[in-house]
Amino acid sequence: MSVTETTEDRPVEESERPPEQHRASVTGTTLNVFSHTFLVVWLVMAAAPLVLVVLNSFRPHGDIVSEPFGLPTSLEWDNFTNAWTSANIGRYALNSLIILAGSLTGTMLLGAMAAYVLARFDFPGNRLLHLLFVGGMMFPIFLALVPLFFVLNNMGLLNTRQGLILVYIAYSLPFTIFFLVSFFRTLPGGVQEAAMLDGASHSRTFFQVMLPMAKPGLISIGIFNFLGQWNQFVLPRVLNVGDPDDAVLPQGLAALMVQQGYEGDWGALYAGVSLAMLPVLTVYVAFQRQVQNGLTAGAVR
């Protein structure tokens, strides 16, 4: 596919334009209609459950039972007050935030440190350590779950925030390191040497020169870890089972479903789901390109 070839082709196409153009525009239109039909069908299928949740969160319980589909006739704000107070959504969100603040910082810091050393320094055992970290991606978390429970129990970290933070960090490391190692390898080595020659220590070079250069990669993997840890369900379901007040948001919603099943207040359940869902979706829409890149980053390479 050389450039000359295409430029040579163009005049020929241009001279044949009139009949060709007509045909192309007709097939183009049918094709457009064809593809848009399918695309819209899936658009509706992807969005409908979420729209239904939001609509129903404004309707009183009785209406929802008699007619699952329907527009709210009046805005039932009580649902949200119920979800917020009795179902503790605010509390769960706060728990999630506190844990995330610790675990995300820790994951990014430890992950970047290990990845930098593994990517930029040659030392005996380098490949082995890299394999050890990256190999963690191959093991299903459920294999480790039972012993992990007792490891935390023995250390007195079961049902604590610190314990959950450390576990989140540990299980985020394999992918974070895998991703960042290949990212650090793409950075030019000359800058690192120059910093060293100017008398900067290794850690100073890392924090003040290499980390800022790795910013795009850090943002991608940061978003990936943010969503992964915010949405984590398996680990807290097993390791955070003490006080129901300490539940994180996904746990809290699962519990809310059971609770509202008994109490029979679907309105409050939908309101709770909306409260948990809408902030994430809003942030996602605002930064959709970065989020999409972040979540698909690892699979592309």
Place this chain on the structure above:
Amino acid sequence: MEDTTQRAGKDVTGSGGRGSEDRLTPGMRLRLAVAFVLPPRFTPDSVRYDRRYRKLDQYRFIVWFLAAPLLVYGIFVVSPFVQAFFYSMTDWTGYSSSYRFTGFENYERMWNDDKFWDATRNSLLLLVVAPVVTLALGLFFSYMLTAGGRRRSEAVAGVTGSGLYKIVYFFPQVLSLAIIAVIWARIYSPRSGALNAGLDAVGLGSWQREDWLGSSWAIWCVLIVLCWSFVGFYVVLFSAAMSSIPNEIYEAARLDGAGRSLTFFRITFPLTWETVRTGWVYMGIQALDAFALVNVMVPEHGMDVLPSYLFSKAFRDGQAGYATTIGVALFLITLVFAAVMMRIGRRDRIEM
């Protein structure tokens, strides 16, 4: 560390300058030792630019930076994985610290455990069907997005509004699977669930079921939710892969008279195959998990997949030893799956 200094000395023999500075005088040795213990900024200038000190400093840095990640990773990831293989051969209940080594008794029991095989069948069903359905839909929609429109003088063109489609398709990906499970549990619910109401509305009232999630339909219900939540991810992933295919290739195919579907199977699919295969492995691993969906949606004693069966054995029935045996089985399935995927799909990478 002594060893590394020696090696460092040897490593650079080729670069010349192997003079008197390589012989360690006691004074130099002391200064190196002091510099090694103190933070870098207090390093005396006399050793700062010494080759041996630089090497020493580098190793100190490596150890210092790897210590914390390795410690956390070792305690919470490596050690539980290693312990799991050991506990799978014990009769440990998990309630007390005492257990007996029973060899392969758990494995024998698992072999004869009907519920284990039910769960395995369900997990394998998800493992086989979910990636095929999800990736097929993902490829279909992403091809529609990248090549579904046609503009003048362009071989392929994306449809208008492809950005909007991608945004909405991706919605389920940013939500927790627990939230998705809650939403779909309500849809499948016999009491004012959207599925039954919807069937009624389109005149298929006879298809309604009292308990979608308590019957043999449960695994299919879970499968649908799993596919639904991941299609958007693959649309975005494959769209990116497809847009990296140069337009000239499409143009050449069009001049040769290839239609849309032929272009897809002969050009787009082979050129995105690497991404598809990686995505397949990832989806398979997601399908083998499916714990959040089953745990939240399906009522107890309804239907199990391997992770949920393991969970109930370990944390409800107090059979921690047996549960880890199930974990080993799950691990083996994952391993076989990944190995198969890596083998069957291997082709030469096409450079573009």
